[in-house]
Amino acid sequence: MALIGDFYIIPPDQWLFPTHGDVMDAKRRANASFEATGSYETAASQIEEFVRQWALARIIDVYKYPKEWLGERLIIEEPVKMGSTEKEADISIKNINRRTFLYVEAKRLSGSDDEFVEAERQLETYLASTHTATIGLVTNGMRTKVIRKKIDPNDFEYIVDLPSYGADVASRVQLVREAPDVGKKRSTGLRPISEDYERVLFDCHSTARDVDGLHADEALDEICKVLYAKIFDERQVTKQAVGTPFKFQTFGASNASEVASNIRTLYEEAKNTDVEIYSKRIPGYERSRGVFKQQVRLSDIALYRVVERLQEFSLIDSSEDIKGRAFQKILGSAIRAGMGQYFTPDPIVELAIEVIDPQADHLILDPFCGSGHFLTKALQHVVREQGEIMPPHALHEFKFFHLHGIEKSDRMVRIAMTDMMLHDDGHTNIRNQDALLSFENYPDITALNEVNEENAAQQNLNPAVFDVVLTNPPFGSIMRQEVMEMIGRFHLGHKKKSLPLEIIGLERSLQFLKPGGRLAIVLPEHLMKGKNAAFVREWLRNVAHVKAIFFFPEEAFTPFGAMVKTCLLILQKFKAGEVMQPDAPTFLCEVENLGYEATGKPKAGTEVPSAIEAFKQNVRWN
Structure with a gap:
């Protein structure tokens, strides 16, 4: 049973908020009834203010909210904006920022069941329209219900009671900013x-x-x-x-x-x-x-x-490596629970990063960035290889302006942004968009292009602005008739009624790449070997040097929910006037041990470091 208990009459001369217009009007009507009948019984059953004043008294006396809050954090007739309309809640209890966290709706003692239900729905509307409020109580003095907003803001559940003042809050020490430690990265005091x-x-x-x-x-x-x-x-x-x-x-x-x-x-x-x-x-x-x-x-x-x-x-004073590992612990839990389609295994990411070798002056993009794993690893690589010799402003510029991502899922963008923020920063360059849209949808990307006066209009629409693209496009989705307009934007979609998404993803990745730029992309192995994908390989010969292909075992993506053999394709986009040389070599490498089993458990003898070393010894970037 709720602590508010049973209704009792509080005489009007003891009412709170005595100068409020609504209270003054109710008091006048109550006193008129008293003069006519000799008691407040009749008035109490008809005038809603009696129930509100009783509720206010119980909030202070039983729920222990401070009387000092009256008029500031414990108020009546609080405006609640609901779309284009505005109503007033009977009682509002506010947080320290003066935002409501709890509503109380009072109805007259003699109200019908229908009136009570209507008041309950009204209270739910208040809670649904107010981000900071989650709990409300509705009462007519004889009947009381306490409701709580669930995860869905339009879904509610009944709970036993309102929270009392001071309940469950154990912290008795206020956290404040302390003087920064001289010579140490500790600016908060936390x-x-x-x-x-x-x-x-x-x-x-x-x-x-x-x-x-x-x-x-x-x-x-x-x-x-x-x-x-x-x-x-x-x-x-x-x-x-x-x-x-x-x-x-x-x-x-x-x-x-x-x-x-x-x-x-x-x-x-x-x-x-x-x-x-x-x-x-x-x-x-x-x-x-x-x-x-x-x-x-x-x-x-x-x-x-x-x-x-x-x-x-x-979080801002903690080591980036430790924060990154801490975040990966929860990311790994979500991946094992079914988010594997958004994740590229760490050894494959490491292989791609080391082979591509991104530099601090490169503009880097992952057009299908998922959780942003390629971007955070690229950031770590640059900091590790060049961080100590870079001026602070150059490192800041790289973090904030050189790392870019595109991802269709808003949830994955939040995850990628959070990971980037924990790596001190770059999060503002993760876009919640479809990477396959027309380039008018990326004005901030095309604006990165260097423009000269002769062809400013053309360059403003040119997406080929990135020095490095690192990505793992989604596999298996077949783009069919309903997206023919999208397929028509791509050379590989010419005269095709359907096309796997990874093929379109390959072409789009190259479209974002500058002439001479470097691409590392995870693809199904059959695109590099199968007869049906010969047109893809023929097209590649006309647009890029195929520098290397790393083939992976079948279990490469098995722990993450995919059952397809994959490879890592390394390309360098042709510069103006370049063509494929017939004798141009392609480095081929079978990586049979990635350092984990099909179950995801660690496996000794990883071949990734030796694959990286072999590439560096045999391949030169043009």
């Missing part, structure tokens, strides 16, 4: 994630999955949103004076629901700031990058527990 605490992100993921019953990839998506808000908060606070409190913490909140509401408010601030800043710099930013527009869908309890576990650690 604890960097060390090797001993690498599991902290995995623990957060497990909490989200277990508390809310989410699938592993759904939980990963929600953790990405939380990390996005956490990183934003740390960056904002480090711009402020020492002693500035972090918003990402449980301290000072009345209960788990207010903690969750605070984080939802912070997340909203982060995404609005992101769009405001980058829309001024990047054409079409909000349309192609605004993937964090979706709300945080974790329950209050799950979100509170994640914040409680993560709040003491700094």
Whole structure:
């Protein structure tokens, strides 16, 4: 039974908010009834304000919300915007940011069952339209229900009671920015994630999955949103004076629901700031990058527990290697649970990166980037090989402006962006688009091209701007009649009624590549050997040097849900006037051991390092 208990009459001269217009009007009517009958019994059954005043008293006396909150964080007649209309909630309890996290709807004591049901639906509407509010109570004094918004904002469940003030909030120490350590990378004063605490992100993921019953990839998506808000908060606070409190913490909140509401408010601030800043710099930013527009869908309890576990650690002060490994632990869990189609095994990515050897002055693209694995590995490669000799501004420029991705799934873009943010940065160049669309859809990519006065119009539409393309396009999808217009944009689609997506992906990858640029692409093996794909190989001879082909065992993608033999194709796009030389060699290599078994378990004797070394000894880039 809810703590609010049974209704009792509170005399009008003891009512809260006595100067509010609605309260004054109800008080006048109540006193008139008292003069006529000698009691408030009749008035109490007809005037809704009696029930609201009783509810307010119980919120303070039984649920222990501070009386000092009245008029500031505990208010009446709170406007609730619902589309083009606006209504007023009877009681609103606000978080520290003055955003509602709890609503109470009161109805008159003598109201019918239909009126009560209507009030319940009204309360659900308030909750559905308010990102920061998840719990509400509806009562007519005789009957009370408490409802909670579920993961779907239009789905609700009944719970036992409202959260009381102070319930379940254990943090008693406020987290504030401390003075930066001189000579050390520690700007927040929070604890960097060390090797001993690498599991902290995995623990957060497990909490989200277990508390809310989410699938592993759904939980990963929600953790990405939380990390996005956490990183934003740390960056904002480090711009402020020492002693500035972090918003990402449980301290000072009345209960788990207010903690969750605070984080939802912070997340909203982060995404609005992101769009405001980058829309001024990047054409079409909000349309192609605004993937964090979706709300945080974790329950209050799950979100509170994640914040409680993560709040003491700094993400921006932690080692990139440790953060990367910590994130890979939860990414690996989601992959094993069914996200393998978006993932390229680490040894294959390593092979591609080492063979292509991206440099700090290269523009790099993955047009089918999935979780962004190629991009983060390219970033690590450049930092490892050149980071110590690069000026800080050059390293910053590489991270922020040279790493680009395109991915159709908004969930995967959030994952890729989060991984890039944990690697300090580049996340703003991951686009939530279909890489096979016409080039008018990528104005920010074509704008990267160097333009001269003679052919400015042509170059502005030229997508061939990247020095390096690294990718693993989706396999197996057959592009049929309904996408003939799309196939018609490609030479390989000429006179074809259908075409596998990986073939179109190969051509699109080369379209994005500069003359002389380098491509590493994972493809089904039959494209390099099968008779039906001879037209693909013939086309390649006219557009690029086939520098190498690495063939992989059948188990290469088996742990990730694919049962097709694959290879890694290494190309260098022809420069103007170049043609294939009849005697041009192609390095062929069978990599029989990638370092793992078909089950995904480690396997001794990986041949990847020797394959890399053999390529470097036998192949030269033009």
